[in-house]
Amino acid sequence: MTANYKPVKPARLFGVHAAPGSWHKLLLGLLPFLLIIALYAYASHARQLDNPDDKLLPGFSQMVEAMQPLVLEPSPRNGQYVFWADTLSSLTRLALGAGLAFICALWLGLNMGAFRGLEAAASPFITFISMIPPLALLPMLFITLGVDEVGKVALIFIGTFPLMTRDVFIATKAIPREQLVKTLTLGGTQLAYLYRIALPQVMPRALDTFRLSLGAAWLFLIAAEAIASTDGLGYRIFLVRRYLAMDIIIPYVAWITLLGFLLDWALRMLSRRLYPWYAGVNSK
Amino acid sequence: MNQQIKLSIEDVYKSYGDKLVLDNIDLKVAAGELCTLVGPSGCGKSTLLRLLLGQEFADAGNIIIDGAPARHPDPHRGIVYQKYSLFPHMTVFDNVMAGTRLSKQAWYLPWRRDEADEALAVSMLERLRLVDAMHKFPHELSGGMQQRVAIAQALMSKPPVLLMDEPFGALDPDTREQMQIYLMELHEEHKLTIFFVTHDLDEACYIGTRLLVLSQYYTDDRGDAPLVSRGAKIVGDYRLAREALPTTEKASVQFKAFVEQVRANGFSPNNRCHVRDFNLKHPHSFQTLTRQESQL
Incomplete structure (x- = not known):
């Protein structure tokens, strides 16, 4: 006779065996957000009670009030919706700089990974220039390329290109030699290997690197806009800083963060859609 | 002989x-x-x-x-390795078709299809009892199935x-x-x-x-x-x-x-x-x- 043992049911939250359900995960994930908002609201409220003119921790209603003219009303000076114009010009710079860097890095990294000759020529140089702190180049870029769009795009490009190139190069080189031999024995050319076998295999990895590089790209964008610009999200933040306008700075920072998050999410979804095999291969 | x-x-x-x-x-x-x-x-x-x-x-x-x-x-010469024979980003069918596509088409254009070769690939997959797995990716298959696909892939190029x-x-x-x-x-x-x-x-x-x-x-x-x-x-x-x-x-x-x-x-x-x-x-x-x- 065997006793009727109770079936094992893993804990919901605590311990290494815990298996949180999807609702648990959602609520737990929201928890830190709610906490920080509540904390801020409390602190802001406390300061308002002390001094109704406090600028340091504006309440949410003050932020809405301050943002309203920027978001919903055309600027009296040039008839533009300031918030949306800033967003558009910042995103354009980001897309141009990081996008061009991605395309160039993908092409160069792929070729370096496949062709030993090019690797020998380019690899030490790329490794070397990837050590340059891009912000140190900013004055030079502004002097040589001017303070308008080209300089800012160039900064983002230089800031993200070497790292992405190195990563694509490493990923391409890591493809087993067998894949090249297979391609050739099946009648493919060297270029067919490069663009039909190697490229699709490194694409998902390259997109991952691109997502990570976007963080750096935002940094260089904001820095460039802070120093020399007439519009853009970074420009606005540094402009209103002079008036201690936290009620504008905080929503702008939140908006930048949200944009970055959405961009990252969109790229992840794109990668998952285009390369459904990638997750499965990696989990093995 | x-x-x-x-x-x-x-x-x-x-x-x-x-x-x-x-x-x-x-x-x-x-x-x-x-x-x-x-x-x-x-x-x-x-x-x-x-x-x-x-x-x-x-x-x-x-x-x-x-x-x-x-x-x-x-x-x-064709080659079948112990592993890495298959292209991980292609389905089983595409893997088997890889030989004809790579050798006959300089650039792969999905709308340009070779029905005769596709029929041959399908019959090869039928022969090796892989038809059900045709649209799966290699990592979804067992080791034996993967090697069957690899053999089919190599044989397609004769x-x-x-x-x-x-x-x-x-x-x-x-x-x-x-x-x-x-x-x-x-x-x-x-x-x-x-x-x-x-x-x-x-x-x-x-x-x-x-x-x-x-x-x-x-x-x-x-x-x-x-x-x-x-x-x-x-x-x-x-x-x-x-x-x-x-x-x-x-x-x-x-x-x-x-x-x-x-x-x-x-x-x-x-x-x-x-x-x-x-x-x-x-x-x-x-x-x-x-x-x-x-x-x-």
Whole structure:
């Protein structure tokens, strides 16, 4: 006779065996957000009670009030919706700089990974220039390329290109030699290997690197806009800083963060859609 | 039977640094042969295969495949590896079609389709019982299925010589036996010339029509002084009678005795045969010895 043992049911939250359900995960994930908002609201409220003119921790209603003219009303000076114009010009710079860097890095990294000759020529140089702190180049870029769009795009490009190139190069080189031999024995050319076998295999990895590089790209964008610009999200933040306008700075920072998050999410979804095999291969 | 020579190797040497791996290898393989190559681990089986494939090159000697010297990998020889044979980003069907697409279309355009080749691919998949898995990716398949796809992929290009590098090495015994039978059937059906490297002597004796034993355990007139650098040679070359053997053959006394004989002659450091006494009974076998190796 065997006793009727109770079936094992893993804990919901605590311990290494815990298996949180999807609702648990959602609520737990929201928890830190709610906490920080509540904390801020409390602190802001406390300061308002002390001094109704406090600028340091504006309440949410003050932020809405301050943002309203920027978001919903055309600027009296040039008839533009300031918030949306800033967003558009910042995103354009980001897309141009990081996008061009991605395309160039993908092409160069792929070729370096496949062709030993090019690797020998380019690899030490790329490794070397990837050590340059891009912000140190900013004055030079502004002097040589001017303070308008080209300089800012160039900064983002230089800031993200070497790292992405190195990563694509490493990923391409890591493809087993067998894949090249297979391609050739099946009648493919060297270029067919490069663009039909190697490229699709490194694409998902390259997109991952691109997502990570976007963080750096935002940094260089904001820095460039802070120093020399007439519009853009970074420009606005540094402009209103002079008036201690936290009620504008905080929503702008939140908006930048949200944009970055959405961009990252969109790229992840794109990668998952285009390369459904990638997750499965990696989990093995 | 067509006695055309598909593969011929003469006086081939290969060393890595100071270590001589392949030492004066001579070999001819006729069309339609399923030639298995076994040997103790580290004897250079895979090195020989890579030379045939053009993945590496010999220090000296000639390797002729299908009438032309072996250069960089090309469609004159197909290859099935133990792993990494399949393209992980392609479905099973696309993997099987890869050969025709890569060789016939400079750029792959999904709307340009070759119905005849696709039908051939589907029939190949049917033959290997892979139709249900047609739209899966390789990582979703079991090891045995992956190797079946790899064989189908290589066969689609109809290579004059099919090289196989321990293709069943990672499979469990049952799957392995199934795959051996598949391979023997395909060999008969398509009149393939196969060069099959394995470390499993049973497997080699079972599926082959010809058995080659590569081994570093032999002796010759160069003596056995510690400074004598000697690489592996083909120490045994047997013709195997194979008429669609049932798997029970593996258990027969005769088969076991043969396997033991081959093992004793090729796999034992204590039982070194002299180069002049190698068991090279196969009609296509030949041996060119240098003066140092045989001073007769």
